[in-house]
Amino acid sequence: MIRNGVPWPNGARCAAAITFDMDADSILHLQYPDDADMRVATQSFLRFDPLVAVPRILETYRRFGIKQTFFAPGWCVERYPGTMEQIVKDGHEIAHHGYLHESPNKRSREEERYWLERGSEAIRKVTGKNPRGWRAPLYDFSKNSLDLLIEKGFIYDASLMGDEVPYILRSKAGEVIELPSEWAMDDAVHYLFSLDLKLMMPIQSPDRAAEVFLSEFEAACEQGGLWVTTWHPFISGRRARWRRVERMIEEMLNRGGVWFATMEEIALHVQKCIKAGTYKPRVDELPIYDGRIPELPKDAKGEGL
Numbered sequence: 606m607i608r609n610g611v612p613w614p615n616g617a618r619c620a621a622a623i624t625f626d627m628d629a630d631s632i633l634h635l636q637y638p639d640d641a642d643m644r645v646a647t648q649s650f651l652r653f654d655p656l657v658a659v660p661r662i663l664e665t666y667r668r669f670g671i672k673q674t675f676f677a678p679g680w681c682v683e684r685y686p687g688t689m690e691q692i693v694k695d696g697h698e699i700a701h702h703g704y705l706h707e708s709p710n711k712r713s714r715e716e717e718r719y720w721l722e723r724g725s726e727a728i729r730k731v732t733g734k735n736p737r738g739w740r741a742p743l744y745d746f747s748k749n750s751l752d753l754l755i756e757k758g759f760i761y762d763a764s765l766m767g768d769e770v771p772y773i774l775r776s777k778a779g780e781v782i783e784l785p786s787e788w789a790m791d792d793a794v795h796y797l798f799s800l801d802l803k804l805m806m807p808i809q810s811p812d813r814a815a816e817v818f819l820s821e822f823e824a825a826c827e828q829g830g831l832w833v834t835t836w837h838p839f840i841s842g843r844r845a846r847w848r849r850v851e852r853m854i855e856e857m858l859n860r861g862g863v864w865f866a867t868m869e870e871i872a873l874h875v876q877k878c879i880k881a882g883t884y885k886p887r888v889d890e891l892p893i894y895d896g897r898i899p900e901l902p903k904d905a906k907g908e909g910l
């Protein structure tokens with residue numbers, strides 16, 4: 606059980622953030638640099654994201670009067686300016702999700718810094734300010750990520766899964782708030798089927814996925830917790846799934862005691878509670894490891910589970 610809930614505004618039992626990772630077709634170009642242009646069906650599958658799904662999602666948010674967060678790779682921000690402007694105009698948050706969805710784990714510290722800066726620049730152009738939050742593409746937070754986030758003034762990260770409530774990531778350089786994610790709350794595991802992307806999950810019914818998401822919500826409410834989704838417009842923004850999400854938001858609002866907010870608002874609130882001493886988060890010191898653990902034999906190559 607969670608012993609240590611955040612005192613949310615207006616006595617809410619749960620803070621809820623529907624976060625969308627607006628990957629669009631960045632992931633196709635990254636995976637197939639030389640022949641992404643040939644893969645028109647997958648392009649269309651992914652471009653559904655900014656062209657059809659996001660307008661649909663924004664309309665729902667307008668109807669419910671909620672403001673939420675979109676994590677976007679910088680390339681998508683530049684490629685789909687009309688969609689991004691609409692997100693900003695409606696008062697939602699645009700947060701950082703890499704530049705071309707590149708994995709930080711596969712890059713040097715310098716390369717990671719370069720892509721972080723390039724993604725921030727794209728977001729600044731459309732929002733007029735620096736992004737405050739980041740989710741690593743594929744959750745691939747590297748051992749350099751925290752220091753770079755601190756260096757660039759980010760206040761929160763949403764890539765890790767080390768707790769169910771907000772906690773602190775601390776290094777010698779400083780700290781950021783972690784608003785954790787979780788695989789069960791990621792729509793890809795429930796629905797994503799794409800031969801080109803080599804992700805072939807058995808497609809669940811919208812009711813089945815909603816059952817998982819709502820059971821997480823119920824548990825978060827009972828425990829004074831946090832409920833954060835990792836959804837993708839091209840996956841969850843399809844009609845039957847989105848209809849189910851609309852019903853789900855309605856159920857959540859009717860239940861009462863839920864604070865729908867952007868991740869930035871949640872992080873700022875948590876910061877305030879920490880300062881006031883009304884919330885004492887757990888602290889994770891990073892890096893957890895630096896290099897191979899000494900217990901491994903020198904010739905160990907790596908083997909499966």
Ligand SMILES: [Zn+2]
Nearest residue numbers: 626628742743
């Ligand atoms: Zn992504």
